[in-house]
Amino acid sequence: MTRSRQHSNADLGGGRPTSTDRLFIYYAVADQLSREPRMKSQLRVIGALALSLAVFMIDAFTTVNGAIAVVYIVAIFLVAPLGLRAIIAAAIVAIAFTLLAFGLQHGEQLNSSALIRLVVCIVAISLTTVLILRDRATRTSLVEQARILELSHDTVIIRDKDDVIVYWNDGAEKLYGWMRSEAVGKHCESLLKCRFSSEEVQAAFDLEGHWTGQLIRTRRDGASLTLASRWLQRKDDGGRPVGVIESSADVTAQLQHDEARRASEQRYRTIFETAGFATWESNWLDTKRVLDQYTGDISQFEDWLLANPQVTQAAIRGAIIRNANPAAVRLFQAGSNEKLSGTNLCGRYLPESFPAIAQLLATLRKGEMGAENEVRLKSLAGEVVDVVLRVNILPDSRDWAHVLVMAFDVTERNLSRARIEQTSAELAHAARVSLLGQLSASIAHEVNQPLTAILNYARSGERWLLREEPDLTEVSSSLQRIVTNGNRAAEVIKRVKALAKKTVTPAASFSLPEIVEDALGLVRHEAKLQGVKLKQSSEGTLPLAFGDRVQVQQVLVNLIVNGLHAMRDVTDRKRELRILLGVAPAGMLRVEVRDVGMGFAQEAIGKVFDPFFTTKAEGMGMGLSICRSIIETQGGHIIVRNNEGPGATVTFTVPATPENT
Structure with missing residues (x-):
């Protein structure tokens, strides 16, 4: 240490030093002595030995009367700063020299006076040694306490009765920014610009002699500090105040943190109470205990729960609601938070x-710390509610003691979705009926052809039977042709009925090539009238598709009819419509309908699927919009693009049947 910590009694406030003052005086003395050079220590030992020998010589070989041996005490004081061993050794030497001198001086001529002086000297030396040892122990304890104070991160300041700083520890230097040499001797309030209630402090001093509280001070750089401070009033032996010793800790950051936490808690509480969705805090300790009973493969845990619904019920039973917001009270129709809490x-x-x-x-x-799923629950009033349940385990609650649950009421959304799906189904049905109306001539032709053939074959069979010798072979052949054409007409009617029916077909596996063939059967006559050649090809063997067969066929027929209409005005090239089937990525099947018509204007490409957008004067603009709705409902997607040559291509995808289905 380079700075002296010595302070006079006057520096410490005048009057006799208190125990606190002595602590710092002892610390300063011990600190000073600890830096004494080895030579000084040796001189102390030599001086003590020389003094002891001189006293011994005088006591043993002179006729000086009196307890001269008491002077050995001076030698003990000389070596006292050197430590415990030096003190004890000096005491032993002093007593030994005293006894030896007594023996040499008096021999066998003992008298009571000399013996009393011997006892007095030995007792004096012993008592002095004990007192020095006790004082040293006390001083050592005080020095250790002083070192602890010096090493403390808290500030320790001693002020006299005029508020002048007389002690300033390292903690004060670090916190306030002033060195000890700069602070000692300065007026504390002027230096640190203290802000506190002096009346409160004085009242505490008068009542208890100490004060504890918070105050605000200013650092050297101008920053304000909030301190948790403890002040002890220093008094002299007469009980008169002579100053203050204080210990302070910087709580600025802690207060800022506490304030930020309070603000955060207030924000959370405000959000919790005013949120428009149901929120409640729960204790899931028992829920976790129930779930922890499972010790098997974690990947099979969900299957285990499904196989043991009583475990799921026990887990739900263990989730105790602590607090619920007003939206949760409304959701459960509880009337008050108290009916949900607990x-x-x-x-x-x-x-x-x-x-x-x-x-x-x-x-x-x-x-996972959070999970979400849609569930159905029943309110306290018995009303069924659909909610999206979001469960979050709070970060500091690994034992699930604090779980935040949010419930978003989606009952109206689900009802609206159901209504929209119903409307979409009805619209799709209307579109199919409208499409059949557009194909009525083609359908009539497809039905009329087999009916005409049936009539001709029936007349032919009748003629073969009316001959003098009926030809039963020809009759049988005519009947077979009648059956074949009847089946052909029935197949056409079956296709029309499939497109015209209003019921919703459940998703199932079906063959894409088959529904393409059915769709072409409905439009083949229309294509023949317009001089369009229909082609179908497939990229190898395809897996079965999965979805609503009728709706996918509706999309195909619609796209084929659109392609036929797009080629009405084509006169400079062969009219051709090609359907290409293939496999798409991600478990999908691809269908392309490609024509060689006029294509789409560039600005119309992005609008063709918009409702009521049409490029045909007689169109309503709903066909492609309905097609997109159908395909996306099936889980696929649909796009349109112009070909590099003439015409356009519409491509859509549908899911393939999963392998495990």
């Missing part, structure tokens, strides 16, 4: 929601 939702979830809940619990059990 309860669980067992019995609120409908059985059909258990698979969704099992999936949600399995996600959390695998270590």
Whole structure:
């Protein structure tokens, strides 16, 4: 250490030093002595030995009367700063010299006076040694305490009765920015610009002699600090105040953190209470205990829950609601938060929601901090509600003691979706009927041909029977042709009925080439009238498609009819419409309908699927829009592009049948 810590009694506030003052005086002395050179220590030992020998010589070989041996105490004081061993050694030497001198001086001529002086000297030396050792122990303890104060990160400042700084520790230097040499002797309030209630401090001093509280001070760089401070009033032996010793800790950052936390908690509370969606905080400790009973493969956990619905029920029963916001109270039609707090939702979830809940619990059990799924629950009033349930385990709650649950009411959304799907189905049916109307001539031709053939073959068979010798072979041949043409007419009617029916067909596997053939059968006469050649090709063997067969066929017929219409005005090239089937990525099948018509204007490419957009004077603009809706509902997509040559190509995809279906 390079700076002196010595302070006079006057520096510490006048009067006799208190125990606190002595602590710092002892620390300064010990610190000073600890830096004494080795030579000084040796001189102390030599001086003590010389003094002891001189006293011994005088005591042993002179006739000086009195307890001269008491002077050995001076030698003990000389070596006292050198440590415990030096003190004890000096005391032993002093007592030994005293006894030896007594023996040499008096021999066998003992008298009571000499013996009393001997005892007095030995007792004096012993008592002095004990007092020095006790003082040293006290001083050592005080020095250690002083070192602790010096090493403390808290600030320690001693002020006199005039508020002048007389001690300033390292913690004060680091916190306030002034060195000890700059601070000592300065007026504390002027230096640190203290802000506190002096009346409160004085009242505490008068009542208890100390004060604890917060105050604001200013650093050297001008920054304000908030301190948690403890002040002890220093008094002299007469009980008169002589100053203050204080210890302070910087709590500025802590207060800022606490304020930020309070603000955050207030924001959270405001959001929680005013959110337009249901939110509640739950204790899921028991839920986690229930789920932790499973010790098998975590990848099979969801299947285990599905196979054991009683476990799912127990897990739901263990989720206890702590607090719910007003939106949750409204969702459950509870009337008040108290009716939800402390309860669980067992019995609120409908059985059909258990698979969704099992999936949600399995996600959390695998270590995810959040999970979401749609479930159906029943309010306290018995009303069924569809909700999207979002469960979040709070970051500081690995034991699931604090779980935040959010529920978004999607009942109206689901009802609206159902209405839209119903409307879409009805619109698609209307479009199919309209499409059949456009193909009525072609359909009539397709039906009329086999009916005409049936009539001709029936008349022919009748003639063969009316002969004198009926030709039964020819009659049988005519009947077979009648059956064939009847089946042909029935197949045409079957296709028309399939497109015209209004019922929703469940998704199932079907053959794409077959529905292409059926679609071409409906438009073949129309194509023949317009001089269009129809071609169908496939890129190898295709897997079965999966979806609504009728609606996919409707899309095909619509696109084929659009292609035929697009080639009405083509006169400079062969009219041809090609349908190409193939495999697309991601488990999809691809269908391309390509014509050689006029194509689309560039600005119309992005609008062809918009409702009511049409490039035909007689069109309504709903055909392609309905096609897109159908294909996207099936899980595919549809696009249109102009060919590099004449015409355009419409491509759509439908899912292939999964391998495990």
